[in-house]
Amino acid sequence: SSALTQDPAVSVALGQTVRITCQGDSLRVYSVSWYQQRPGQAPKLVIYYNNKRPSGIPDRFSGSNSGNTASLTITGAQAEDEADYYCNSRDSSGKQYVFGTGTKVAVL
Amino acid sequence: EVQLVESGGQLVQPGGSLRLSCVASGFIFSDYWMHWVRQSPGKGLEWVSRINTDGSGTMYADSVEGRFSISRDNAKDTLYLQMDSVRGEDTAVYYCVRDVRDTYSNYWFDSWGQGTLVTVSS
Numbered sequence: 146s147s148a149l150t151q152d153p154a155v156s157v158a159l160g161q162t163v164r165i166t167c168q169g170d171s172l173r174v175y176s177v178s179w180y181q182q183r184p185g186q187a188p189k190l191v192i193y194y195n196n197k198r199p200s201g202i203p204d205r206f207s208g209s210n211s212g213n214t215a216s217l218t219i220t221g222a223q224a225e226d227e228a229d230y231y232c233n234s235r236d237s238s239g240k241q242y243v244f245g246t247g248t249k250v251a252v253l
Numbered sequence: 254e255v256q257l258v259e260s261g262g263q264l265v266q267p268g269g270s271l272r273l274s275c276v277a278s279g280f281i282f283s284d285y286w287m288h289w290v291r292q293s294p295g296k297g298l299e300w301v302s303r304i305n306t307d308g309s310g311t312m313y314a315d316s317v318e319g320r321f322s323i324s325r326d327n328a329k330d331t332l333y334l335q336m337d338s339v340r341g342e343d344t345a346v347y348y349c350v351r352d353v354r355d356t357y358s359n360y361w362f363d364s365w366g367q368g369t370l371v372t373v374s375s
Contacts, residue, residue, distance in 0.1 A: 175359075176359045178360075178361040178362065180298070180362070182298075187348060187365040187366065187367050187368055188290075188298065188348070188362075188365055189365070190361060190362060190363050193353075193361035193363070194355070194359050194361065199363065229297075231297065231298050233298075233300075233361075233362065240312060241300070241312060241314065241315075242288070242300040242303065243300060244290075244297060244298040244299065244300060245297075246297055247297040247298070
């Protein structure tokens, strides 16, 4: 299955904005969702269908998908946003599911 | 409240077998497709398998095709993963995940269990 590529790690100052990207050919066709995983916890959905926020997710989280690149943006990052973030979509065949390689976000 | 509780993870020898279970509550289990997703120690998430609502359609990652089998018992609100011929690289936390999809087959994983650890070692 085709891969979804993410930067391994990014850092952001408290209260500033950070953008996490996810690249893959399948993103031209299929929607993307994003998951936050804090240490020792199960993943949690933060964005679905490219840019929709589940109830309970702060509005500082936003998403987009254009061409072969999807993005998750945290505007005004908080200490509790320090976590690993994974994108997910279908592979190029449309039959299987694939996660991105993951991005570790550090809030300084 | 949606709850997914996995069990069955344990130490197993290479070449052995194991069955994982996931008991669902708080929603109509038979209305949802379900998945297993795993995470090896210190690594990223890897999709393993999915099953449709009545169990008639299944799909597997290439890494487990022919060795793992997903099934469900809607009367018991339970999802299963039968793991045969296990290998060291199958060592991971296995998560049970609920799939929500719209009429255009867009999907997302809205609920996750806490996971169960499978360790493959002699």
